[in-house]
Amino acid sequence: MYMKRYIFLLFIGLLALSCKKLIETGDPKNQLTTDKVFADSTSATAALGNLYAQFERGFEPNFTPYIGLYTDELNVTSTGTNESEFLQSRLSVTNSTNLGLWQVLYAVIYGCNDLLEKTKSSPEFPASKVTQLTSEARFLRAYAYFYLVNLYGRVPLLLSTNAKSNRQAAQNDQAEVYKQIITDLRAAKQGLTEVYQGSGKTRANKWAAGAMLARVYLNQKNWAAAEEEASQVISSGLYLPLDPVADVFKSGSKESILQFWTQQGFISSSANLLPASDTSLPAYPITDALYTSFEAADVRKSNWTGTSIVTTAGVPETYHYSAKYKNKEASSGSPEYLMALRLSEQYLIRAEARSWLGRLPEAQEDLNVVRHRAGLLNTTAENQQELLEAIAQERRVELFGEWGGRFIDLKRTGTINAVLGSYKNAWKPTAAWFPIPQSEINYNNKLIQNLGYN
Secondary structure (H helix, E strand, O other): OHHHHHHHHHHHHHHHHOOOOOOOOOOOOOOOOHHHHOOOHHHHHHHHHHHHHHHHHHHHHHHHHHHHHHOOOEOOOOOOHHHHHHHOOOOOOOOHHHHHHHHHHHHHHHHHHHHHHHHHOOOOOOHHHHHHHHHHHHHHHHHHHHHHHHHHOOEOOOOOOOHHHHHOOOOEOHHHHHHHHHHHHHHHHHHOOOOOOOOOOOOOOHHHHHHHHHHHHHHOOOHHHHHHHHHHHHHOOOOOOOOOHHHOOOOOOOOEEEEEOOOOOOOOOHHHHOOOOOOOOOOOOEOHHHHOOOOOOOHHHHHHEEEEEEEEOOEEEEEEEEOOOOOOOOOOOOOOOEEEEEHHHHHHHHHHHHHHOOOHHHHHHHHHHHHHHOOOOOOOOOOHHHHHHHHHHHHHHHHOOOOOHHHHHHHHOOOHHHHHHHHOOOOOHHHHOOOOOHHHHHHOOOOOOOOOOO
C-alpha cells in the first residue's frame, strides 16, 4: 500500500514543522529535494501521501479537541495554558497550538505547490499521472485554505514555492482566497474520476472535490451552486444508502466520501477524547449543552457518545464524551480512518440550500433522510425559518466533533456572538477570528494582526 511508504516522509515533515516557520523559507526541510521526490511517479505519489498524512497526524489531532473547547462542544478536565485560552476563547498571540495549526496548513500548501510545479515539469510522467497528482494536490491546497480562511480571515495566498515572494507575502481578502479555493476544487473535480486510487477511499476522487465545493458554496451563501454540487454527489449513487449509525466511522463506511488513512488503525484525537475505561476521567468530556441537545429517541446519542462515572473521595461524578471513533490503540477492533467528507453532510447542505431557495418540501425530505437514520420521525418544521433552525440543530448533533463544523456553522449563520456570548462569560465578538501567530508577524511585517489582538 502506497500509504506505508510515506511514514518516513511524514516523520521528517512533522519534526521540521515543530521548529520552522512555514512562510519563512522557500524550501522547508520537510520536503525532499527535487531529484529524490520526483525521480519517478512512485516517489511523487509518496510525497502526495505525505500531504494527506499531515492532515491526519499534524492538523486534526490538535484541531478537533481545541476547536471543541473554543465553542460549546467540549470541556477539559486538566488545563494548561493552551487549553485554558481555548476554553475561554481568549487566545494569546503566542499560543503554541494556534501557531501549530497555522504552520501545518501552510506546510500542506507549500507541499502542494511544490508538487504542482515539479510534477508538471517532469517529462517522464505520463499525462494521466500528471493529471491525477496535480488534481489531488489542488484539492488538498483548497482543503487547507478552507480552514485558514475560516480560522484567520485574511491570509496570504501562496501559490508557488518562490522564497522571495513568500517571505514577504501580504494577506489577501477572504473573497480572493475563496475564489482560489473554488478554482482549485473545480480543477480537481474536472481532473479526477469517480475511481478511488489505492485502497479504500483515502485519496480524493471527483466526488470528494464536489462535496467540498458544496461545503464552500454553502459558506458563501451561494445556495444554487451548493444545491447543485450536493445533488451531484448524492445522485452519483456511490455512497448510498447511509450507513447504520454504528458503522458510519469504520474504515469501510459506505457513506464516506473521503477518509484520511491511519497507519495505526485508530484516530489520533480519539485517544484523547476516549477515557481509559468507563470509570476513568476523560480528558475532553462533551458539554452538557451538547449532550442534552439530542432528542430522546436519537440513536446517535447512545452510539456516538459514552458515559464515564468517576468516583473521587466516595463521590461519583458523571462525564460524557465523544465516541464516534471507538479505537484507542492499534489492536482495537476493526481499523478506523479519519472521516473528512460524508454523505449525510451533503443531505444537510442540500436541505439548507433548498430552504433558502424556497424549495421547502424537498428540504424537508433531505432533512428527514438524516433524521430517519438516527431513529427519529419526520421533522415538524414547516416554514422556512423553522426549517433553517431544524437543519442547524441537525447539523449540531450529526456533525459534532468533526473538523470544526460547529465553529464554522455559527460564524456563517451569524449566530456565533449570540450562542457563545450566552455560553461563555469572556466571549468577545473579535474572538470569531483566531489571532495571526505573533512569530509570523515578527518575521513578515506585511502581516496585519486581526482586530482585538493588538
